[in-house]
Amino acid sequence: MADDNDKTAFLQAMRESVAGETFLKAALSKYHGLGEPARCTVSRVLLKGAASLRLVTRQGTQETTQNFEPEAGLTHLAKIIGSDYLSATLFTVRKDVSLVYSRKKVPRLTRSKPALTEAPSPEHNRVKAYLVDVASPFLAQLGVTHTDKSDKPPEVKASMYGKYRQICRFVEILDQLIVASPLKDALAPRVVDIGSGKGYLTFALHEHLRRLGKRPQTVGLESNAGLVAQCTSIATALRIDGLSFEASRAEDRKHDGLDILIALHACDTATDDAIHLGLTGNASLIVCAPCCQHEIAPQLDGKASPIEGLLKFGLLKQRQADLVTDAARALLLEAHGYEVRIIEFVSSEHSAKNLLITAVRSATVDRRAAASQYAQLAAFAGFKEQRLARLLSDS
Numbered sequence: 001m002a003d004d005n006d007k008t009a010f011l012q013a014m015r016e017s018v019a020g021e022t023f024l025k026a027a028l029s030k031y032h033g034l035g036e037p038a039r040c041t042v043s044r045v046l047l048k049g050a051a052s053l054r055l056v057t058r059q060g061t062q063e064t065t066q067n068f069e070p071e072a073g074l075t076h077l078a079k080i081i082g083s084d085y086l087s088a089t090l091f092t093v094r095k096d097v098s099l100v101y102s103r104k105k106v107p108r109l110t111r112s113k114p115a116l117t118e119a120p121s122p123e124h125n126r127v128k129a130y131l132v133d134v135a136s137p138f139l140a141q142l143g144v145t146h147t148d149k150s151d152k153p154p155e156v157k158a159s160m161y162g163k164y165r166q167i168c169r170f171v172e173i174l175d176q177l178i179v180a181s182p183l184k185d186a187l188a189p190r191v192v193d194i195g196s197g198k199g200y201l202t203f204a205l206h207e208h209l210r211r212l213g214k215r216p217q218t219v220g221l222e223s224n225a226g227l228v229a230q231c232t233s234i235a236t237a238l239r240i241d242g243l244s245f246e247a248s249r250a251e252d253r254k255h256d257g258l259d260i261l262i263a264l265h266a267c268d269t270a271t272d273d274a275i276h277l278g279l280t281g282n283a284s285l286i287v288c289a290p291c292c293q294h295e296i297a298p299q300l301d302g303k304a305s306p307i308e309g310l311l312k313f314g315l316l317k318q319r320q321a322d323l324v325t326d327a328a329r330a331l332l333l334e335a336h337g338y339e340v341r342i343i344e345f346v347s348s349e350h351s352a353k354n355l356l357i358t359a360v361r362s363a364t365v366d367r368r369a370a371a372s373q374y375a376q377l378a379a380f381a382g383f384k385e386q387r388l389a390r391l392l393s394d395s
């Protein structure tokens, strides 16, 4: 009976903290269930405006997410605590509560001062969890999610978690940039995605803008006609307004006016063509993740220069060339009146090409300083040809 009391007290503490919004998270460990060792984390998220419990279970390389209404979540937790998991810790802003079972499965409840003090805003969780809704039909069409039974909500396929995280992170970054820019009031922003590929980010950003109450006009521009046909048929089947895909090359695209230019992993100098399109189209926002950079490396010689040793080894030379290429692009963007940030947008475990250049048009950038830094960089690194610089000087 004492055992039941401890477990009941633990679940009651969780119930009260969820209802009273003092809940931070809960963690289940000491796995005694079937299969590989597992851990489970419980968080509070908003689902369609209602507080819900999200259980994320990691078992080997598998990650499973389950969402529950709070009471159903507590019923589920009552089943797995003490059987599958022999340790459960609840973190709240007021206190932490731990329920640990001995080998003989005798529970012991302890309360302690809170280890974490800041309550995550449910809004924050909403952003993390819902900027790209797992239930979005485009995710199923693109093979990111699936559902085993018709009455079950879709889930992200285990093999597609990396891609799903990348899509979410990308939309989250764009959301923050849009909200902080005049685009937040734009009713029908014009978006161009260069090298849109299978369209993951094109669909995701378009849908997100629509959720913000806008009527975006989005074009995915892609040189592979097969991918364009696939994306077009999905957009048509889902009757998505304002989203189209065009089979053409970035360098052939005319400089139409546009608001948001994105290019994720557009190959080699297609990133320069994309940035050029954004600059000449007077985009408010240019966001690109460079891919392979082949233009600068052969121009880096370094012979008899202080950095000769740095350029002697092929791999290091390529990395220097990547850095020089992206620094050159960032400086050219600044020199054309954009405030630039360079961030890692996903962990390097998921993609080595995880660098994101974000550029927001601004009247306060020191354009002359950036132009002079660009000239110094070119002279020091020893490159004469840079596609974006050439395109800009020709236009």
Ligand SMILES: C[S@@+](CC[C@H](N)C(=O)[O-])C[C@H]1O[C@@H](n2cnc3c(N)ncnc32)[C@H](O)[C@@H]1O
Pocket: 194, 195, 196, 197, 198, 199, 200, 201, 221, 222, 223, 224, 227, 248, 249, 250, 251, 263, 264, 265, 266, 267, 270, 273, 291
């Ligand atoms: C690595 S994929 C990235 C796809 C997508 N942006 C993503 O992140 O999922 C690069 C895409 O760029 C396309 N591409 C390469 N060069 C291009 C160019 N000059 N113009 C248009 N598309 C190009 C390729 O066909 C390919 O689909």
